[in-house]
Amino acid sequence: MSTPNTTLVTGATGTTGGRTAARLVAAGHRVRAASRGAAPVAGAAPVRFDWYDPATHPAALDGTDRLYLVPPPGDPDPAAVMLPFLDRARAAGVRRAVLLSASSIPEGGPAAGAVHRALPDLFDEWAVLRPSWFMQNFTGAHLHAQSIRGDGTVLTATGDGRVGFVDADDIAAVAARVLTAPEALNADAVLTGPEALSYDAVAAVLSEVTGRPVVHRRLSRGELRELLAASMPAEFAAMLADMDHAIARGAEDRVTDSVERLTGRPPSGFATVVRRESGARTAR
Structure with missing residues (x-):
């Protein structure tokens, strides 16, 4: 019997993380809601997680095979803490990762742009979501x-x-789709x-x-x-x-068709x- 997929949602108390975790739970998926505090998403397994505290990373990754990655807010160089975590995640068996970046940050650009550039070399299945404001x-x-x-x-x-x-709800709908789609949606999507x-x-x-x-x-x-x-x-x-x-x-x-193309409904x-x-x- 195969092991059910488990998604670790970082930033699970945030604007898109909480919505994404809730959508996954509602669809019957196994979710770990990662945050520094104790504010779990209903139906998700809470797990303490801090980007800046590597001691919290092994428990969060144990049994996880999918990641929703929300960079630490306010950090101008999130790659410094995210890339070592992603190396550990790959070694722990994670096979799909979805990064939340921004429409204003290209691959290789500042902030999450360095993580964006590294992601395809770390995981066979990946997506970068670059929502507008x-x-x-x-x-x-x-x-x-x-x-x-x-x-x-x-x-x-x-x-x-x-x-x-x-709409953050539309971002979450796209995130839930690319995290759980049976096919690998390796893509850079401006939302x-x-x-x-x-x-x-x-x-x-x-x-x-x-x-x-x-x-x-x-x-x-x-x-x-x-x-x-x-x-x-x-x-x-x-x-x-x-x-x-x-x-x-x-x-x-600009406007794009990414939300409708990936979710089947207009934004x-x-x-x-x-x-x-x-x-x-x-x-x-």
């Missing part, structure tokens, strides 16, 4: 959501640049929503759906860098400010997600 940035715990709830503003250095914002929106347009949708005025306040790249550096490492703040500057120059003005629109998330927050 999350729609949940405006409804969850992100700085945008905090400033919207605080004073009705969205602060960016994006100017008139547009972004193909994507977007159905349309590209400027932050002015985002503010207009938020105002209409929530009934509360929201405005987009435009900052310079330097102003944004200084603002972010107050709550995160300066190097990471600079990288995020540079990403906003790239958006202003059109780097994220959710921004207004739909805001209504859904706002309703869930009100209910809580």
